[in-house]
Structures are given as C-alpha cells and as structure tokens.
Amino acid sequence: xxxxxxxxxxxxxxxxxxxxxxxALGDDVMSAIIVPDxxxxxxxxxxxxxxxxxxxxxxxxxxxxxxxxxxxLFLTESGWDAHYVPLSxxxxxxxxxxxxxxxxxSPPQLVVHxxxxxxxxxxxxxxPVFLEYGGTTEFLKRAGALLHMLHAGLEATPAFIDALxxxxxxESFVADxxxxxxxxxxxxxxxxVNEERVRALDGTAVASLHARGFLEPLYMVVASTVxxxxxxxxxxxxx
Amino acid sequence: MSSQVKRVVIVGGGSAGWLTAGLIAxxxxxxxxxxxxxxxxxxxxxxxxxxxxxxxxxxxDTLRRIGVSETDFIRECDAAFKQGSKFVGWSSxxxxxxxxxxxxxxxxxxxxxxxxxxxxxxxxPYAELVSFQPQLCERGRAPKQVTTPEFAAVANYAYHLDAGxxxxxxxxxxxxxxxxxxxxxxxxxxxxADNGDIAALVTAAQGRIAGDLFxxxxxFASLLLGQHYGVPLLSAQPLLFNxxxxxVQVPYAAADAPIASNTISTARPAGWIxxxxxxxxxxxxxxxxxxxxxxxxxETILREYVAAGANPKDAASLAPRKLSFRPGYRQKLWERNCxxxxxxxxxxxxxxxxxxxxxxxxxxxxxDQLPATRASMDIVAARFxxxxxxxxxxxxxxxxxxxxxxxxxxxxxxxxxxxGASVPPRLAELxxxxxxxxxxxxxFFRIEEIFPSASYHYVLYGMGFRPEPAAFPERPDNSAxxxxxxxxxxxxxxxxxxxxxxxxxxxxxxxSYRLQRI
Numbered sequence: 001x002x003x004x005x006x007x008x009x010x011x012x013x014x015x016x017x018x019x020x021x022x023x024a025l026g027d028d029v030m031s032a033i034i035v036p037d038x039x040x041x042x043x044x045x046x047x048x049x050x051x052x053x054x055x056x057x058x059x060x061x062x063x064x065x066x067x068x069x070x071x072x073l074f075l076t077e078s079g080w081d082a083h084y085v086p087l088s089x090x091x092x093x094x095x096x097x098x099x100x101x102x103x104x105x106s107p108p109q110l111v112v113h114x115x116x117x118x119x120x121x122x123x124x125x126x127x128p129v130f131l132e133y134g135g136t137t138e139f140l141k142r143a144g145a146l147l148h149m150l151h152a153g154l155e156a157t158p159a160f161i162d163a164l165x166x167x168x169x170x171e172s173f174v175a176d177x178x179x180x181x182x183x184x185x186x187x188x189x190x191x192x193v194n195e196e197r198v199r200a201l202d203g204t205a206v207a208s209l210h211a212r213g214f215l216e217p218l219y220m221v222v223a224s225t226v227x228x229x230x231x232x233x234x235x236x237x238x239x
Numbered sequence: 240m241s242s243q244v245k246r247v248v249i250v251g252g253g254s255a256g257w258l259t260a261g262l263i264a265x266x267x268x269x270x271x272x273x274x275x276x277x278x279x280x281x282x283x284x285x286x287x288x289x290x291x292x293x294x295x296x297x298x299x300d301t302l303r304r305i306g307v308s309e310t311d312f313i314r315e316c317d318a319a320f321k322q323g324s325k326f327v328g329w330s331s332x333x334x335x336x337x338x339x340x341x342x343x344x345x346x347x348x349x350x351x352x353x354x355x356x357x358x359x360x361x362x363x364p365y366a367e368l369v370s371f372q373p374q375l376c377e378r379g380r381a382p383k384q385v386t387t388p389e390f391a392a393v394a395n396y397a398y399h400l401d402a403g404x405x406x407x408x409x410x411x412x413x414x415x416x417x418x419x420x421x422x423x424x425x426x427x428x429x430x431x432a433d434n435g436d437i438a439a440l441v442t443a444a445q446g447r448i449a450g451d452l453f454x455x456x457x458x459f460a461s462l463l464l465g466q467h468y469g470v471p472l473l474s475a476q477p478l479l480f481n482x483x484x485x486x487v488q489v490p491y492a493a494a495d496a497p498i499a500s501n502t503i504s505t506a507r508p509a510g511w512i513x514x515x516x517x518x519x520x521x522x523x524x525x526x527x528x529x530x531x532x533x534x535x536x537x538e539t540i541l542r543e544y545v546a547a548g549a550n551p552k553d554a555a556s557l558a559p560r561k562l563s564f565r566p567g568y569r570q571k572l573w574e575r576n577c578x579x580x581x582x583x584x585x586x587x588x589x590x591x592x593x594x595x596x597x598x599x600x601x602x603x604x605x606x607d608q609l610p611a612t613r614a615s616m617d618i619v620a621a622r623f624x625x626x627x628x629x630x631x632x633x634x635x636x637x638x639x640x641x642x643x644x645x646x647x648x649x650x651x652x653x654x655x656x657x658x659g660a661s662v663p664p665r666l667a668e669l670x671x672x673x674x675x676x677x678x679x680x681x682x683f684f685r686i687e688e689i690f691p692s693a694s695y696h697y698v699l700y701g702m703g704f705r706p707e708p709a710a711f712p713e714r715p716d717n718s719a720x721x722x723x724x725x726x727x728x729x730x731x732x733x734x735x736x737x738x739x740x741x742x743x744x745x746x747x748x749x750x751s752y753r754l755q756r757i
Contacts, residue, residue: 056752057385170757191757 004095004113009134012114017093017139018126021080025119028070031062032086035153036160036213039220045074045082047231048224050161050170050191059161059170059191061221064231067177067185073234087153091146093118110151112144163214167205169197175228180236193221242613244451245276248440250426250463251456252281254402254595255581257409259454259602260419261305266606270418275609278420279413280440280448292515292522293321293502293592294397296341299390301599307412309389310753315408317401317517319746320382320500322372322394324591328506330703332647337364337701338376338501339591341395343693344369345731346724353677353696354713355721357706365700368725371732376501378736381745389754394735399502399515399522422448429467436576436613437463451613454605455579459586464569464579472585474567475635478661479642480531480652481510481588482566485541485559486524489549500742504590505544506645508532509652512544513589518746521548524559526588531652534561568631573620576613578605585631590641593634593689600687601627630689636666637690637698643670644702673699675710 021027031051034042039061042048046063053060063086065072074082093115120126127139136144164170171194175187198218201209209215249260260279268274302312312318323340330337344352352369360368367373372394375382382396413419424442432438439449455463464470476482491498503514510527525541532540538559546554568585572578580601586594604623610616642656643666655661669682678695740748 052386052755054384054386057748057754058752059755165756172757 002095002115003117004115007094007112007114007129009130009136013130013134014123015114015129016122016124016126017129018120018122021075021085023072023075026092027075027080027089028072029089030066030069030071031064033088033154034061034063034086035150035157036061036217037149037153037156038084038087039217039224041084042086043220043224043227045084045227046224047227048221051189052191058158059165060157061161062190064190067187067231067235073231073238087146087150091143091150093120094143094147096147096151110148112140112147159212160214160217163209163212164193164218167197167201167209169193169218177232177235179232179239181239185235192225193218195222198222244610244612244616246450247275247277247452247454247609248448248450249277249279249454249456250281250440251458251581251583252279252406252410252421253456253458253581254406254409255458255583255598256281256454256456257406257413258301258305258595258598259456259580259605261409261413261417262301262599262602263606263609264413264417264419265305267609270416272418274418276420277418278422278448278450280422280424280426280442282425283423284425292399292402292517293513293589293595294400295592295596295599296392296395296397297596297599298397299392301603303390305409305412306416307408308753308756310749312408313398313518313746313749316398316404317519318398318405319400319498319517320742321397321399321502321515322376322382322500324502324504325376325499326504326506326641326701329504329511329641330644330646332506332649332653337697338366338370338373339694339697339701340366340370340372340376340501341397342370342372343395343691344696344724345371345728346721347693350720350724351677351713351717352721352724353700353706354711355718355725356700357708357711358713358718359722360725366697369728371728371735374732375735375739376499379497379500379742380736380739381500381742382739383745384739385745385748385752385754387754389756393739396500399517401517426462429463434575437467451576452609452616453577455577455583456581458582459564461569461579461583463577464572464574464583468574468577470569470571470574472565472567473570474565475587476566478635478639478663479566479587480528480656481526482564483529483534483537484524484526484562484564484588485534485537486522486562487541487545487557487559489521489523489545489557490553491520492548492550492553495743497741498743498746502592506647507540507544508650509537510588511590512541514544514548516742526590528652529563531650531655568628571624572601572627573623575620576616578620578623580605584627587635587638590638591634591690593638596689597627597630597634600630600689629685632663632665633683633689636663637694639663639666640695640698641702644699644704646703670704673704674707677706 039048042063048061049064050059050061065074074080095113096110128137129140131137170191173192177185247263249256256279260277264277269277323338325336325338327336328334356365356368375394382392382394387393414421422445424445426440427443428441429437430439430441437453439447441447453463455461498516505512509532510525512525515522523545525537527537541559564586566587569579572584581598608619610619643662645653647653678692680692683692
C-alpha cells in the first residue's frame with residue numbers, strides 16, 4: 001500500500017528516485033489515467049479510451065498500453081519504448097496531498113508528498129531530490145510541475161466527460177483481437193468516442209465544444225485509435 | 240364533425256395519472272407542438288392515496304420510455320431496489336419462508352427443472368436451487384454495481400418507492416419536459432356529447448376542458464367510468480377477502496441499518512403484513528379482511544410486528560392510517576371515449592404489487608393503440624377490455640393461489656380461503672393439471688401475461704405444492720442439462736455475492752454520484 005508523507009528537505013535530504021522503467025518498479029501496467037491537456041502527446045503513442053472507475057462509477061480517460069491486466073507492451077529490456085509517458089506515471093513516486101477519497105475529493109493544499117513505499121525510493125541510487133544544502137533539484141522542480149499539471153487536469157476532466165456524455169458521444173466497445181498464432185483475445189469494459197456522432201454534430205454543438213477547449217482533445221481521442229494496430233503488432237512480436 | 244383524436248384529457252394526478260400522461264406525451268411528442276395535446280386535470284382537494292409502493296421490473300422500461308434519469312428517480316422518490324418478494328409464514332404459519340424472485344430460473348426454457356429438482360434435490364427450496372437471486376436478497380445485496388448503466392441490471396430488479404413523491408417527480412418531468420398541460424381545478428360536472436361520449440369536463444374555476452379521449456385516473460372515486468357511466472364494480476371479495484389496511488411509516492433502527500432489497504410479506508391470522516424498504520424509512524402495513532378481524536385486533540398485530548424490528552420509542556409513537564377498499568375491478572375498463580387506469584379501474588390487495596404494473600400495461604396499450612379517429616376507438620376499446628379483463632382475472636387468480644395452497648388451519652380466514660365456493664373453477668382445473676405437469680406456456684399463452692408461468696412455479700413449489708411423483712418421469716437427456724443449470728445458478732450466486740455492493744451502500748453512493756446512461 002502507498003505510504004504518502006509530506007516531502008521535506010530534512011528527513012528526505014538524501015532521498016533519491018530511481019527513474020528507470022521496469023516491471024519491478026511498477027511499470028507493468030495495462031493503462032494509465034490521463035488528462036485532456038496531455039491528449040495531444042498521448043495520441044502520438046497510445047490509444048485513448050475511457051473507463052468507469054470502480055469506486056465511483058464515473059468515467060476517466062486512459063492511455064492503453066496492453067490488452068490484459070499487468071501487460072505493458074511498451075515496456076522493453078531497454079526501458080519504456082515511446083516518446084511520451086503520461087503524467088500520472090511520470091510523476092511517481094510523488095503525489096499531491098494525501099490519498100484521494102470520495103469524501104475529500106481534492107486536498108485543501110497543493111503540497112508535494114512522496115510515497116515512501118514506492119519501489120522507486122532509494123537512498124543510494126537514482127536522481128537526487130534535494131541539493132546538498134537543502135535546495136530543490138531540477139528533478140524535483142520538474143516533478144512538482146508535472147504534479148500541478150496532473151492536478152489541474154484531473155479537476156478539469158469531469159467537465160470534459162460531461163460534455164461528451166451530454167452529446168451522447170461515448171459508447172462501449174468490445175474488441176476481439178486475433179493474434180498471428182490464431183489465439184483470440186477480447187478487450188472489454190472500455191468506452192470510446194463514436195466517430196459518426198462526432199461527425200454529425202451540428203454547428204452549435206461544435207462551437208460550444210470549441211469555446212470550452214474540448215474540441216481539440218475530442219479529435220485527439222478519435223486520432224488515437226489508429227494505435228490499436230500498433231498494440232496488436234507489439235503483442236504479435238512477443239509471441 | 241372532426242373525429243380525429245387530438246386531445247387527451249386525464250383526470251387525476253396520482254401516480255396512475257402522471258404515468259399515463261408521461262407515456263402518452265413521450266410517445267406522441269406532445270412537447271413538439273404538432274403532436275397530441277395532453278392535459279391533466281387534478282383537483283386541489285383530493286390528495287393522492289399512498290399505496291402501491293412496490294413495482295415490477297417493467298417500471299424500468301416505463302421510466303426509460305418516459306425519458307427520466309434513473310439517478311434522479313432514485314434520489315427524488317426515496318426509491319430503493321426490489322428483487323422480488325419473500326413470503327413468510329404462508330404455508331404453515333410458522334416462520335418458514337420462500338422467495339418469488341424477479342429473475343427467471345436459469346435454463347427455464349431449456350430444461351425441465353421441476354422434474355430434476357423433484358428427483359434429486361427435493362430437500363432444497365425450489366427458488367434457491369434454480370435462481371441465484373434468493374441469496375442476493377438474503378444477504379441484502381444491491382442488484383447492480385456503481386458502474387452498471389442506468390436501468391441496466393446485474394440481477395433483474397424493480398423498485399420500492401414513495402408513491403407521493405413519485406407522483407410529484409413525474410409531474411415535474413411531464414410539465415417541464417413533455418409538454419403536458421397541468422390544470423389544478425375541481426371537476427364540477429361532465430358535459431356529455433349527443434352520441435353519449437364525454438364532450439368536456441367543466442371545472443369550477445377554469446371552465447370547460449374539451450377532449451377526444453378522457454382517461455379516468457380519479458382513484459376509488461372512479462369519477463368518469465364508475466360515476467358518470469355507471470359501469471359497475473365486479474367484486475373480487477368472494478375470492479380475496481381483504482378489504483382494509485392499516486399502514487405505518489417506520490424509521491430505520493439505525494442510520495446504517497441494512498435495507499431489504501425485496502418486499503417481505505408475512506402471513507398473519509386474518510391477512511398479511513407488507514414490509515417495504517425505502518431509503519429513509521420502511522413502509523409497513525397489515526392488510527386484512529374486516530369480516531374476519533376487528534380494527535383493534537389488527538392494530539395489535541401490526542404493532543407486534545413493528546416492535547420486533549424498530550426502536551421501541553419509534554414503534555410506540557406510530558399512528559397507523561386506515562384504508563378501506565372494495566376489492567374488484569370494473570366490468571368494462573373502456574366505455575365510449577373514456578378509459579379508466581389505476582384504482583379507478585380496480586384494486587385488489589397489494590400482494591405481488593400488481594397495481595402500478597397494471598397502470599403501466601394500461602398506459603402502454605392506450606399509447607400504442609391510440610386510435611387516430613373516433614371511428615376506430617370502439618374497436619380499440621373492445622380489445623382493451625378483452626385484454627384487461629383477462630389480466631384482472633389472471634391477477635386475482637394468481638393472488639388467490641397464495642391462499643389456496645396454504646396449509647394454515649389456525650383461523651377461519653385461512654380455512655375459508657380454501658373452501659370450494661371461493662375457488663375459481665379455472666384455477667381449480669389448473670391445479671389438478673399441475674399435479675401432473677409443471678405450469679407452462681400452454682397455460683399462459685397470451686403475449687405479456689401479467690404473471691408468467693415461472694411465477695407460478697415459484698409460488699406453487701415455494702408454498703409446498705408437490706406434484707404426483709409418478710407423473711413426473713425424467714427423460715434421460717434432461718438430468719445432465721438441468722444439473723448444469725443448477726450449477727450455473729450456484730456459480731452466479733457466488734460471483735454476484737462477491738461483486739455486488741450492499742443495498743444501502745449503493746443507495747448512499749447514488750446520493751453523491753450519478754449512474755451513467757451507458
């Protein structure tokens with residue numbers, strides 16, 4: 001379980017973070033939560049899908065890395081084989097505030113915490129977090145910036161999702177994937193954008209999406225679906 | 240003379256009136272202006288009667304068709320989920336029970352489950368062998384997850400609801416979204432046309448409201464069909480003795496007390512007690528035969544029941560409300576240009592909660608078959624009467640079955656229920672047949688039977704009815720198939736128990752989060 005504590009330059013003076021990408025460090029994930037502001041970067045590498053959170057029933061967008069739990073087809077011997085890693089992965093082991101709960105959806109203060117149970121935590125190897133006399137390293141500054149982008153993105157996501165749902169643009173899909181060894185794999189439980197309905201939107205709806213900054217991320221989702229082909233190829237190469 | 244049917248006038252603003260208005264207005268695009276004009280006239284003096292808090296799974300389709308959101312409905316109507324009924328003490332008068340769940344038995348249409356049950360599993364209650372649902376009810380589970388879309392089920396379900404709030408909820412939707420005109424006024428008199436139709440209602444303050452079709456949803460008063468047209472009530476009392484109810488609202492013993500996801504119906508010396516779990520309270524009532532017990536005896540029985548499951552302080556302070564009714568239904572439901580829906584058409588005791596279901600069936604048929612002109616209305620009316628007299632007869636018979644199969648001998652009430660004079664001949668004949676074969680589609684062959692043959696299975700075998708063993712040989716190919724379905728039911732129970740939240744947990748969740756439409 002995660003053990004988030006407030007980061008400080010006294011107790012954590014010598015803290016280091018291992019930044020290599022391996023299964024042992026927790027990178028063997030099938031998907032990651034993403035936020036609309038990063039859709040442009042995400043769609044360059046991964047399919048974007050939507051999934052209901054099991055604790056709230058509400059939709060969140062995801063970048064998809066594999067076809068089953070624990071499968072990350074971008075994880076190779078030499079690291080993460082893509083130009084872009086989503087914010088929610090890149091920022092680890094840091095987080096803002098404590099763990100999010102239903103009762104307290106956003107922490108009152110945006111302060112950087114660190115998960116001391118993360119396998120990335122080290123005192124001997126990896127990137128230093130603090131400078132010798134307690135100053136902040138460029139590494140930590142960047143992590144802080146990522147956290148703030150992620151936080152702001154998560155705050156903005158429900159309005160984006162509501163806009164898509166209000167226009168009836170999401171639909172569930174089931175992908176039956178046949179691999180070159182003849183095996184069949186089913187990907188279910190995810191939702192995607194119905195492209196016909198996007199194309200059929202009237203001018204008023206499009207203008208409203210545009211005014212709220214939702215039009216670009218919507219089309220990024222549409223564009224991202226080409227990467228399903230890439231996922232299948234990556235899976236086939238592993239057979 | 241224009242004979243097009245353009246104006247529908249509904250009289251009465253209870254759940255029957257608003258459900259009917261909602262279905263017709265949604266189907267016939269009243270909000271768009273060129274569709275049908277739907278007006279609902281409601282008397283400010285007449286409050287809705289607070290019965291009918293149980294529904295059938297058909298309500299999910301009805302609500303979806305009217306176009307409301309399930310989350311809004313659950314929040315605004317104090318609604319909870321209902322997965323069927325649990326009958327306590329009906330067979331012997333002890334604490335024994337059986338379930339009539341909403342899900343069909345697994346493999347119901349594929350295998351002869353009854354034969355296989357009798358041959359190898361006779362010690363297991365029928366419903367618990369063939370269905371996963373009794374276990375979900377016993378363990379107080381919700382029939383769906385937080386991720387299940389609106390109106391979709393993991394386990395088939397209906398609702399328990401606050402009928403008063405339900406009427407108001409539908410009213411808001413009908414007037415704001417569906418273009419139903421709402422007139423709050425007293426109907427002073429009915430203005431007949433030359434041909435005997437109703438030409439208009441004359442209201443006390445707002446004058447004349449003309450219409451082409453009038454729908455009587457005025458409750459027991461049956462203002463149009465009963466009073467104006469004088470269509471008599473066919474009494475069901477010779478079969479179903481109950482004519483009085485004492486109802487109370489019982490707070491939960493604790494804020495986190497479990498909420499039953501089924502109706503509990505407990506047999507008592509001269510009737511039975513309903514127990515319906517809403518979000519904020521339970522609705523409990525004793526429905527009984529005034530010929531077999533006094534109101535004060537009945538109140539004692541009700542208070543005993545309530546005291547067993549509530550805070551003593553709450554139980555002592557409850558003031559039961561008394562309702563009297565004449566069990567029965569009108570000899571015709573549609574006369575000239577007037578059709579009755581809900582209590583105005585008829586009412587029998589709330590066992591199996593058929594009242595709102597009959598409203599939905601009626602409103603749906605009126606809407607689906609709505610005659611375009613007055614000329615075809617008589618044809619539709621005749622078919623409607625045929626369909627609904629059939630449904631009322633079947634409903635009465637199905638309720639009677641619960642009494643007929645009882646082995647209780649403790650009071651004259653239970654003994655007289657089995658006396659020959661009170662048994663409908665068709666039902667007696669079917670029971671003779673069912674000693675040798677299970678109820679099937681050959682017994683209930685109409686489309687949209689009000690109670691399908693599976694319901695008869697649950698009640699017959701739950702009540703302890705056992706066929707003649709010699710008449711039930713099992714075909715060799717049936718046993719493996721039936722066993723597979725029994726295994727399927729057990730496996731589903733296990734996985735659903737693991738995956739479904741507690742009923743109260745889901746209801747609490749819905750206060751903060753909406754179910755998705757997809």
